[in-house]
Amino acid sequence: MAPGWVGVFLLAGVCGALEELQTHNVSQKCMKDINTFLWEINQDKPKEYAVLMYDAFGKMGSGVEGGNVNQPGLLQQCRSTAGPGFCGQYCQVFLKQGAVHYFVGVCVPDSCGEEDVKKLLLDDRLQLNLMSLVPPLPSILSNRSAQEMIMTHCLSNAPEPDASGVACMFVCCVMIAVPLAATLFTAIIGSEQSRAVSPTVEFPHSNSGPNFYGTLKTNGLSSCERNGGTPEENYRSSSVQWCTSRRCVYGCLQAFSLQTTCRSVFSFSSSVTCGSYSSLNGIRVLSLLWIICGHSTQFPVINNLDNYKTWRKRVESSPIYIFTISGPVFLAVDTFLLLGGLLSARSLLKSIDKAEDKLTLSLVTDYLFRRIKRIQPLHLFIMCLTISLISLVHWGPYWFPFMDTMMDCKTYWWANLLLISNLLPVHEICIPWTWYLSLDFQCYATTPLLVYFYRLKKSVFAVVVGGLLLMSTVASAVTTAHLHLPVFQPSTMTSENYVLYYYVKPYTRYGPFLLGILMGMYLTAKKDPLLNHKWQAALGWFCCLSLMASLVGFAYFLKETPAHPSLPHAVYQGLHRPVWALTVSWIILACEEGYGGFIKELLSFSFWVPVSNISFACYLIHPVFIILYNGLQETPIHYSDINFMYLFLGHLVLTLVVSCALTVLVEKPFLFLKWSSK
Numbered sequence: 001m002a003p004g005w006v007g008v009f010l011l012a013g014v015c016g017a018l019e020e021l022q023t024h025n026v027s028q029k030c031m032k033d034i035n036t037f038l039w040e041i042n043q044d045k046p047k048e049y050a051v052l053m054y055d056a057f058g059k060m061g062s063g064v065e066g067g068n069v070n071q072p073g074l075l076q077q078c079r080s081t082a083g084p085g086f087c088g089q090y091c092q093v094f095l096k097q098g099a100v101h102y103f104v105g106v107c108v109p110d111s112c113g114e115e116d117v118k119k120l121l122l123d124d125r126l127q128l129n130l131m132s133l134v135p136p137l138p139s140i141l142s143n144r145s146a147q148e149m150i151m152t153h154c155l156s157n158a159p160e161p162d163a164s165g166v167a168c169m170f171v172c173c174v175m176i177a178v179p180l181a182a183t184l185f186t187a188i189i190g191s192e193q194s195r196a197v198s199p200t201v202e203f204p205h206s207n208s209g210p211n212f213y214g215t216l217k218t219n220g221l222s223s224c225e226r227n228g229g230t231p232e233e234n235y236r237s238s239s240v241q242w243c244t245s246r247r248c249v250y251g252c253l254q255a256f257s258l259q260t261t262c263r264s265v266f267s268f269s270s271s272v273t274c275g276s277y278s279s280l281n282g283i284r285v286l287s288l289l290w291i292i293c294g295h296s297t298q299f300p301v302i303n304n305l306d307n308y309k310t311w312r313k314r315v316e317s318s319p320i321y322i323f324t325i326s327g328p329v330f331l332a333v334d335t336f337l338l339l340g341g342l343l344s345a346r347s348l349l350k351s352i353d354k355a356e357d358k359l360t361l362s363l364v365t366d367y368l369f370r371r372i373k374r375i376q377p378l379h380l381f382i383m384c385l386t387i388s389l390i391s392l393v394h395w396g397p398y399w400f401p402f403m404d405t406m407m408d409c410k411t412y413w414w415a416n417l418l419l420i421s422n423l424l425p426v427h428e429i430c431i432p433w434t435w436y437l438s439l440d441f442q443c444y445a446t447t448p449l450l451v452y453f454y455r456l457k458k459s460v461f462a463v464v465v466g467g468l469l470l471m472s473t474v475a476s477a478v479t480t481a482h483l484h485l486p487v488f489q490p491s492t493m494t495s496e497n498y499v500l501y502y503y504v505k506p507y508t509r510y511g512p513f514l515l516g517i518l519m520g521m522y523l524t525a526k527k528d529p530l531l532n533h534k535w536q537a538a539l540g541w542f543c544c545l546s547l548m549a550s551l552v553g554f555a556y557f558l559k560e561t562p563a564h565p566s567l568p569h570a571v572y573q574g575l576h577r578p579v580w581a582l583t584v585s586w587i588i589l590a591c592e593e594g595y596g597g598f599i600k601e602l603l604s605f606s607f608w609v610p611v612s613n614i615s616f617a618c619y620l621i622h623p624v625f626i627i628l629y630n631g632l633q634e635t636p637i638h639y640s641d642i643n644f645m646y647l648f649l650g651h652l653v654l655t656l657v658v659s660c661a662l663t664v665l666v667e668k669p670f671l672f673l674k675w676s677s678k
Helices: 004-012 014-022 028-041 048-055 075-080 114-122 127-133 163-196 231-238 245-256 258-265 279-303 308-317 319-323 327-354 361-392 400-407 409-417 432-444 447-456 458-483 496-503 506-525 534-557 567-592 597-603 608-613 615-631 641-672
Strands: 086-097 100-109 147-155
Touching: 028 048, 028 100, 048 075, 048 086, 075 086, 075 100, 086 114, 100 114, 114 147, 163 245, 163 258, 163 361, 163 641, 245 258, 245 641, 258 608, 258 641, 279 327, 279 567, 279 597, 279 608, 279 615, 279 641, 327 361, 327 432, 327 447, 327 506, 327 567, 361 409, 361 432, 361 447, 361 615, 361 641, 409 432, 432 506, 432 615, 447 458, 447 506, 458 496, 458 506, 458 567, 496 506, 506 567, 534 567, 567 597, 608 615, 615 641
Parallel strands: none
Antiparallel strands: 086 100, 086 147
16 A cells, blocks of 8 residues: 555645646756656555655654654665666755754655755645655644744765865875885885994984984973973984985984884883973873763764753753763863963973073074974864865765864864964854864963063062953953853853853963963972972862862852853853862872872873873864764764763774874974974
């Protein structure tokens, strides 16, 4: 027996439908193929292609009350069908019914464009019949609201790379090919040298070429240097300075070769990382894991869950989830800002000491250039990689929450190049998670000015620092009160103003970086320990742990988005990030002065060193894997603790493996590259 909806359609008259559609400018080929499909499905024994196309339509399932409102259908099954003169094409119809926004996947002939599909579904004559292909939600679930169409979108059966995608893929291939070629040439030259001279003799100042292996002994640099150190200075001090063009080529080959970069990345020795601040390795890695965990949970929640309401109710009702899901997970970003400020001050002060205690314009220029050289090669590589994936990957029905943002790269790529992307409206940021790099560099650029005041006069420095810290705190509190901003993530995700005016702006996020600068100045200049008695350390640890617990706990108690200006929300938003930075500063200080106990041993564990070395690449690449996973899904994800634990672990393993490759192939070569001859 034919399906009921087809019988209703035929009773209305296929011929009448065809005539009516012609008046609405639906293409003749589309009309012909649509009616061929509908006629075939009405037969007692329809052909397989028609059955598969009909089966690929999205249909309402259970759990609508829990958030399962999207009806994606079967994308791949639709694309695999082949009718008489046409193939199946998957389209999404975005609808609104009351307060519910959702989409339905439909399978139509590939001769129909997006406007054709829209006209088919909006046609007054055919609405009763064709709308049965995208039936409205039952009135019991939608408060008897009428169904409204927002837009339609058809996913092409084959991706069509555009010029920007091809160009970006070429750039990525070149950036990978150069280190591989350098590795091969380095191996060949090293082999020739080993045959020409005794392998037991080293030539640290040989005129015949670089010492390819002897120069690697002190090159074990970590991501601590990335946050303020000077790896290229260490490289110069331990390697040969070449003057001729041939020797410069040898130097570049060595800098880009895996023989050099791998040794620096995979070292387990903490003596070459962060100077004496070995606890920073553990702090950095644990903060990174916290961020990856938060993103692994946050990204699918945007549109991929079939039980969103259940998830939100569980998160908001249980304080356990605030550690991995709610707002405090992003305090890890403030930890990175603190470490960046600490290491930037330490690096600049050491450079001043080497320059005979002079803070010159050339020194500041070199200081800023080193920072750009550290972050931009890998940053631009990830940007090119993401643009390439957009145009080459067969995206699924859940691509759209991320695609529009990614496409901004074609318009606003220059903001990433200039490191000012966080100053743009959030919906215009190319590769959204790179806002941190812009914020970090803007904060980093203030370090020379603060060091200048520090060396000029301590009282002036104190006034400037106090004023900046006060302005950042007040700006955060006033913005929160004026815009009624939330502090808890399930509400934050629905508040564009939270990101637009607060989360990514330097005037609200500067506090932790400023405290990091102060911490770096103190640790660099101090001669005597601050802690001399165990009771001081015990009191400090009690205050530190109590404040940390309070910051996380208050986020749970302030989980409701305020309808009016709220003093508790404003005070919390203004203070919680600087206070968090103070607690982490205490941990660093206690560990460095011998009062860290088992926490010092945990944070200084040698396992953290190689992971810390690749942490920058981990931060940049892990959202790509999460977006790929979500965007390729054909069905929604069901939230459960075990499901999201496996998602986190899967994303983490892929991130670590690929980050190792990106660090040695893209990031490290530019750190070791020698820019001048002396």
